[in-house]
Amino acid sequence: MTASRKTRAARARELPGFKTSLPKTRRAQVAEILRKHVLSGKIEPGTQLIESRLSRSLGVSRSSIREAIWELVDQGLLVNRPYAGTFVVSLDEKAMCDLFALRGALERFCFTELWPRRNETFGAEFTNRHEALVAAVEAGDEDKTLAAELHFHSFPYQYADNQALREVWEQLYNRIQLGIAMTRGFTRGSEFVENNRRYLDAALGDDLEAMLREIDRHLQIGVDDVRDLMGADPRTGAQTGAGAAL
Amino acid sequence: MTASRKTRAARARELPGFKTSLPKTRRAQVAEILRKHVLSGKIEPGTQLIESRLSRSLGVSRSSIREAIWELVDQGLLVNRPYAGTFVVSLDEKAMCDLFALRGALERFCFTELWPRRNETFGAEFTNRHEALVAAVEAGDEDKTLAAELHFHSFPYQYADNQALREVWEQLYNRIQLGIAMTRGFTRGSEFVENNRRYLDAALGDDLEAMLREIDRHLQIGVDDVRDLMGADPRTGAQTGAGAAL
C-alpha cells in the first residue's frame, strides 16, 4: 500500500549501479552485467541463473532479467533446458578446439578479403592496438590485457568489409573468452608479446600466404594452451602457456 | 492416475492450433510460426511486427510474443530499434554478397575438415538428399524444393565434427533464405539440377582441391543470381537465374 505510493520513476532513479541517463534498455544493461560476471568467472560454468534471485539482487523485475538471460543464451554463453533452468555453459577441450578451428577459417577469409585494401590507416591502427596490448601486459593488469588482446585481434574483422563476418566474430570471441575464463589462473608466458608481434608483422607485410600461415601458427599455440590447461585441474595453474589464447 | 486425468483436461483446454503433445514452450511455437511467415515472405521485409496485434491474432500473451520476436532478432531475421519497434530485415545486394562470401569460407573449411573422414555412409546419405531434391524439382513444388535444397546443402555441416560450425551455419542459412524470400517469383533454370549434380559429384570424388573450386563456382552462381534479381524489381521475376542460390 504505502510502498506502492512510491513512484516507479523514483525507484528507477534510486537503483544502484545503473546510470539513469543512459538510453540503453534494462535488458541491455542487465545483459552486460551478467555477461561480465560470466566472462570473468564470477559465475562459474554449470551454475544455474535463477531469475527470482537475480531480480532481487539486481533490483530489476523478472521480465528484464528473463530477457537479458535469453540474450546470453542466444549468444551461446548460457544454455536453457525448458522448465528446468538456464545454466552457464561448460566448454570442454573438444568444444574449444572446434572454436579455434572455426576461428582459423574465419580469420584466413578475413585477411584474404582485406589484403588488397590495406592502407596506411590499417597499419597505423593495428600497430596502435598492439602497443596498447604491450602496455597492458607490462602493467601486469590481467583484465586490461584480456581487453587489449581482444581489441587487437578484433581489428581485422572491423576493417573487413563484411558485416556478416563481423557478427559471427562477435559471437565467436564471446565463447572463446568464456573458455579462457574457465582456465583462469595461468600466467601468460614471455612468448605472449612476441607471438602477437609476429602476427602484427605478418599482417603489415606483403606476403598473404605468410600471413595465412601465421594465423594457423598463432591459433595452434592457442589450441596447445587449451590442451595443457583443460587436461590439468584449472586450479593448478602452475604450468604457463605461451599465452596466445585469444 | 487422477493427476494424469487433470493434466489431460488442462491440455484439452489449451488454445487451438498448438500441438499439446509437444513439450515445446510457447516461445518456441510462436517463434516457429513467425519464422515461417518471414521466410515465406508473408511478412514482407521492412514490416514492423506489432506485439499487441500479434498477441491478439495468435491468441498468445504479449510476453510470449516478445520472447519469440527477440529470438528472431538474435537470429538475424528481425532488427530492433529500442522504443521504436522490431522490423523484418531488408537485405540489399551487398549484404547478400557478404553472406555468400562468408558461406564460401565456411564451406571450404567444412569440406577440408570432413574430407579425410568420408565413408560409404557419407556418399549414400548425400546422394539420397540430392535425389530428394531432384524429385522435388520435378514435382514442381517450390516450397518442397527450397526445403530439399536446404536439406541437401546442410549435410556436409551435419557431417562435419564441429558443433560451432554447425551453429554458425544455422544462423547463416536462415538469413540466406530470407534473401531468397525477397526474390521470390523467379523460376529455377534447367541448370539448377545440373549445378547441384556437379556439386555432389565433386563431393564424392577424390580431389579436395576440385571440391573447393566447385564450392567457389557454385556460390558464384548464387551471387550472380542475386545480382540479377536484386537489381531488377522483384515483382518482375521474368528473368530466370541459374538457380543455385542456396
Next chain:
DNA sequence: CAGGATTTGTGCGTATGTATA
C-alpha cells in the same frame, strides 16, 4: 515545436507446468 496517439519497455501479481530432491 507542441502535444497526442501509438508502441515499446518495465514491473508485478498470479496461476500453471515441469523438474527434481
Next chain:
DNA sequence: ATATACATACGCACAAATCCT
C-alpha cells in the same frame, strides 16, 4: 508419490520513447 522450488505463461498497469499531425 509428495512436496518444493523454479520456470513458464498470462494479464494488467504504467512509464518512456518514438512517431505523427
